[in-house]
Amino acid sequence: MVSDRGLEVLRAIVQDYVALREPVGSKAIVERHAFGVSAATIRNDMALLEEEELIVAPHTSSGRVPTDKGYRVFVDRLQRMQPLTQAQRLAITRFLDESVDRDDVLDRTARLLSQLTNQVALVQVPIRRHALVRRVELVAVSERRVLAVLILDSGRVEQRVLDAGQRIDPEQAGALGRAFTEMIGDRSPADAQQRLAEAAASAPASLGPATAAVAHALGEMLQTGGGDRIVMAGASNLVREERDFHGTVTPVLDAIEEQVTLLRLFAEMGGDGGVATRIGRELHGPLGEASIVASTYSTDGIEGHVGVLGPTRMDYAGNMAAVRAVARYLTRLLSED
Structure with missing residues (x-):
């Protein structure tokens, strides 16, 4: 059983590892976070986290990194969705309001979401929700x-x-x-x-x-749910994060080019209007080292998904906020057409 402080230690490890891409040790946690306890106490908490398979040592150093299970606990129980800044919201409004038609809206949405998150952005073409x-x-x-x-x-x-x-x-x-x-x-x-x-x-x-x-x-x-294609942007972001994948990122790039795979994932992630995540092994196959954050947009009987894909070492709180905000704005924009 992990204590409340242990969960806060997990939060610190996830946040520091996402920010620095370096295994996190007890001494670094004490220096960067105000726990008010010794490094020895933090090491004990980390040992319990490791027993629960929430963190792991990537090599013989004293540092630890989150596991897929650790990221899942972080997303479900610990992350606080960061609200977008006023400047970010204004940028969304201005950029998407310049769209000339629906295809342009989707293309701009993908490019904008990629820029906001530094991940691969995915926008499913809208479909009729109640097609027979x-x-x-x-x-x-x-x-x-x-x-x-x-x-x-x-x-x-x-x-x-x-x-x-x-x-x-x-x-x-x-x-x-x-x-x-x-x-x-x-x-x-x-x-x-x-x-x-x-x-x-x-x-x-x-x-x-x-x-x-x-x-x-x-x-x-x-x-495949009924989206015939997905508009993508920011594949170069994935290439820049290749160090977060074992070997090469090529299988991941090949998998996202296979749009049927992504459409099935979107269908599995549902369409209740919230923000859903799939992390690491939850995705299986070549996407097993990646994570997807997605939400739905809908208006006037049509529906689609919008999301981002990147390594498991991603800023979940920021990406979830960006995906949610863009999906909501896209719904409003299409409702006005």
């Missing part, structure tokens, strides 16, 4: 491959060529498309995904592999 599935079309393009087309009533169209897992002729493909339309038509993407889970179980044995393959593909298309 209109129909599914399947077209046989070879003996075993079909083109799956998903159409929403918002006008959004997703398509993918996939291996059906078996031979399938044009008539079978058309019939299977009509069956999926009957199953998930006039349903929201979330409801449609739940129905897809039943598809393989109820499919005739003769089309079992094809049904399963199509259901999987449609689920992935629905999971």
Whole structure:
């Protein structure tokens, strides 16, 4: 069990490590922070934090750095979201008010958020929040491959060529498309995904592999949530922070270029209007050494996400405040259009 003072020591370690990029020792904490106790007492607190896997020694020095779990405790229990300065708020207003159309608004938002946070900025194109599935079309393009087309009533169209897992002729493909339309038509993407889970179980044995393959593909298309692309800015900021990643930052850059991955993450992070974070291992794969801070903007039946991506060693309080402020202003600006 970590004491209240121990948690404050964790706060000090996170803040100092973010600011200085150097492991933090007990002597430095005593010198920089007014705890009113000895370095030996701070070392005892740090030992308890290490037992709880909130901090770790990167090498044999006496300094410690936060773990992913430590950052999570900091964000959930210790960080105080810093309000933006009046100058920062004025800069947001002036810069975004000069936009000439919606695409320009999104482009400016990404550039502005990157400048405010020194991270990679991500702005999802706005989508209809209550879009429904209109129909599914399947077209046989070879003996075993079909083109799956998903159409929403918002006008959004997703398509993918996939291996059906078996031979399938044009008539079978058309019939299977009509069956999926009957199953998930006039349903929201979330409801449609739940129905897809039943598809393989109820499919005739003769089309079992094809049904399963199509259901999987449609689920992935629905999971992207409905943003067709993400506007990004500030990739050079990530390159400048390459020392915060083991080896090279290239896999992270490759992952964010794969927009489907980011769209899925945004969908998982929800859309309740608050600020959400995913830290380190919570992201999995090549993004497992990064963190994402995101919020939603919405107006008149459309919705999107705005956020920043950077190393786990980031200014969470400042980045969360910037993301929240920009998302709120973007909502107001689009409502006035």
